[in-house]
Amino acid sequence: MEKPGSTAGPADNPGANQARLALPPESPLNMPRQGQHAAGLSLRSGWSMFRAWTWFMRLTLTVTTLALTSYGVHEMYAVMNRSITAVQWIFLVLFSVNFAWISFAGVQALFGFLLLMARDLLGRHHVHDRPPGIRTAVLVPVYNEDPVRVASAIEAMADGLSKEAPGLFSFFILSDSNQASAWINEEFTFRELIAASGEHCPIHYRHRRDNSERKAGNISDWVMRWGGGYEAMLVLDADSIMGPATMIEMARRLEAEPGLGLLQTVPSIVWGNTLYARLQQFANRLYGPIFSNGLSIWHGEGSNFWGHNAIIRTAAFASSAHLPILRGKPPFGGHVISHDFIEAALLRRNGWGVKLATDLHESYEEPPPSITDVMVRDRRWCQGNLQHSRFLFAKGLAMTNRLHILSGIMAYMSAVFWLLLVATGLLLAVQAEFTRPEYFTQPSLFPTWPVFDSERAINLFIVSMSIVLLPKFLGWCSAIINLRRCFRYGGPILLTLSVLAEVVLSALVAPIMMLAQSRMVWEIFTGGDSGWKPQRRDDGSISITDALRRHKWHMAVGVAISGLTYYLHHDLFLWTLPVTAGLMSSAFLSWASGKRGPGQVLKRIGILRTPEEKRPGPILSCVTQRLAGKKAGPAAEQISAFVKLTTDPAFCAWHCAQLIPVNPDKTGFNPAMVLASAKAKQSTSINDLEAFLTPAESMAFLQNPDLIRDVAARGSESP
Numbered sequence: 001m002e003k004p005g006s007t008a009g010p011a012d013n014p015g016a017n018q019a020r021l022a023l024p025p026e027s028p029l030n031m032p033r034q035g036q037h038a039a040g041l042s043l044r045s046g047w048s049m050f051r052a053w054t055w056f057m058r059l060t061l062t063v064t065t066l067a068l069t070s071y072g073v074h075e076m077y078a079v080m081n082r083s084i085t086a087v088q089w090i091f092l093v094l095f096s097v098n099f100a101w102i103s104f105a106g107v108q109a110l111f112g113f114l115l116l117m118a119r120d121l122l123g124r125h126h127v128h129d130r131p132p133g134i135r136t137a138v139l140v141p142v143y144n145e146d147p148v149r150v151a152s153a154i155e156a157m158a159d160g161l162s163k164e165a166p167g168l169f170s171f172f173i174l175s176d177s178n179q180a181s182a183w184i185n186e187e188f189t190f191r192e193l194i195a196a197s198g199e200h201c202p203i204h205y206r207h208r209r210d211n212s213e214r215k216a217g218n219i220s221d222w223v224m225r226w227g228g229g230y231e232a233m234l235v236l237d238a239d240s241i242m243g244p245a246t247m248i249e250m251a252r253r254l255e256a257e258p259g260l261g262l263l264q265t266v267p268s269i270v271w272g273n274t275l276y277a278r279l280q281q282f283a284n285r286l287y288g289p290i291f292s293n294g295l296s297i298w299h300g301e302g303s304n305f306w307g308h309n310a311i312i313r314t315a316a317f318a319s320s321a322h323l324p325i326l327r328g329k330p331p332f333g334g335h336v337i338s339h340d341f342i343e344a345a346l347l348r349r350n351g352w353g354v355k356l357a358t359d360l361h362e363s364y365e366e367p368p369p370s371i372t373d374v375m376v377r378d379r380r381w382c383q384g385n386l387q388h389s390r391f392l393f394a395k396g397l398a399m400t401n402r403l404h405i406l407s408g409i410m411a412y413m414s415a416v417f418w419l420l421l422v423a424t425g426l427l428l429a430v431q432a433e434f435t436r437p438e439y440f441t442q443p444s445l446f447p448t449w450p451v452f453d454s455e456r457a458i459n460l461f462i463v464s465m466s467i468v469l470l471p472k473f474l475g476w477c478s479a480i481i482n483l484r485r486c487f488r489y490g491g492p493i494l495l496t497l498s499v500l501a502e503v504v505l506s507a508l509v510a511p512i513m514m515l516a517q518s519r520m521v522w523e524i525f526t527g528g529d530s531g532w533k534p535q536r537r538d539d540g541s542i543s544i545t546d547a548l549r550r551h552k553w554h555m556a557v558g559v560a561i562s563g564l565t566y567y568l569h570h571d572l573f574l575w576t577l578p579v580t581a582g583l584m585s586s587a588f589l590s591w592a593s594g595k596r597g598p599g600q601v602l603k604r605i606g607i608l609r610t611p612e613e614k615r616p617g618p619i620l621s622c623v624t625q626r627l628a629g630k631k632a633g634p635a636a637e638q639i640s641a642f643v644k645l646t647t648d649p650a651f652c653a654w655h656c657a658q659l660i661p662v663n664p665d666k667t668g669f670n671p672a673m674v675l676a677s678a679k680a681k682q683s684t685s686i687n688d689l690e691a692f693l694t695p696a697e698s699m700a701f702l703q704n705p706d707l708i709r710d711v712a713a714r715g716s717e718s719p
Contacts, residue, residue: 027229040396041351044259054300112294160244162200180698184641216339243362261352276593301353302400338384369540370594488611540594558583
């Protein structure tokens, strides 16, 4: 069989000529696998005022965080009034860790707010008319996704790029789908998209037979086969949307800085329909600029990669970022799960700069639709971030990358520290209630009276909550003092009500995530592997029965803590109510979070409104229109995947022409292929065959062009 993209003569089927449009000729690029440890190189860019400013802000951030943390630890020590028991020492250590974490986030948010306000006053936004002088491949990895949604976004972006930068961008849809129906449905949809694309912005498609190393392996496969033909690659996710002007500007900036290896944008969340999705969407749009500007102020040229909506210098990535395979078994060994942080660290280790562009807009993504969907995603992210501990002390990494890795670990370990802090606090309360105080812990004529400075404790609690809520308050301020921005959120009243609603709902969800993430950490440390599950994009609904089953332990813990604190002291019960209320109502919150109804009610009255809901950008409007047109068309996805393939000769030929022949001597014995062949010979109809095959056998069948043609021929001959 002919290899896609080759210059051989036409194959003996009517789809061969069209099939060659699916992939261009290969342009291989060497991509050596990197080691966990290696010597670090200095940045390729020379010393500049930007780097001096970055170092000054890093020092300022460090000093301010340490000062605030020292204050909190000193005050907590004073609350206990020096006579500290072993349990109180544990409580103090846990408090110190948690207080340092929130202090770092709070100071970072404050600096981000100041930078955002300075940019508002200066009004600087660099716009260039010159087209970039480099070729860029836009990579769209897909994994069992809705192809209509993906095709609509690609079509809109490609149309804009073909007009604004003809011949400079090409799209590659890189499929790792491992479900037969998903694979055929995406080919059925993308085939039309590929045929309609022109030379000004061609669209290509490749399905990978073996999806080893997940998304990182998907991207690496493209780099090694086609990376030599493109100076840059702009990596998207299946739910990503970017404006053509933003994509062009990213290519310009990469070209203008020869030492820049990666430029990351800050995606805005859009199209949230469920209650939880709209909650995330609002928080992302209002507080996100505060945090992202705070990050950029100390990241400098040692920023991070978030896995998508970023442009990368292809040669730099190939020479620096082929991930090592860690010794041992998952969850801490094997392939690197969360590839992005480590790829950025390897680029920086090899002397390439990595920057965060907070001034580029029209960069979008979609949110998970419910609490349960976030928990599924977080299970994978948690394992990936904890696996990064293997790189925390790796040789050659820059200090900023070690901080990124540590922050990723703390994103989930902080839940454990918070849970331990709550548990230790309850233990102290029980100890105070049931244990007789020891007045003579040391030989003395005078007793040591147990003293607890309640006034100081209340003041420290107020300070702690102020730090926690500071980013939200600063986000509110950033909109209130900028009238144009304020009215994009519905005006001062709706904005204020939205912030209050977000604070309350987030406070209820937080203890649920605390327990869920603590369990994830436990599962990972005890050897559990997350696997690779596709994400739901829009519908997050679950039944109330399923919600009760998933959250029964959360509710039980909430009831137990409430009962204990009520028994010990009514005031303690009220103090712990912000934690226990969310836990006791976790099943209802989880059930309601994935429903479109509550989210749409809030949308109608303007609560949790975001700027894109009131006035969507041009690219969002374009994608929405195309998506509506495709959804209104024939429901092709309702037709069986096998029926589509075997009853449409042109589509069957196109599918078969994309399959790269495999040498059996290299792949070894394939039991799924053997069983699929045997079942295909015994089946009397295509529907019977589809029902008869297992998922693995279905994939094997679809990878065998001779078997497909044989079944299709027998189907056409039957009456």
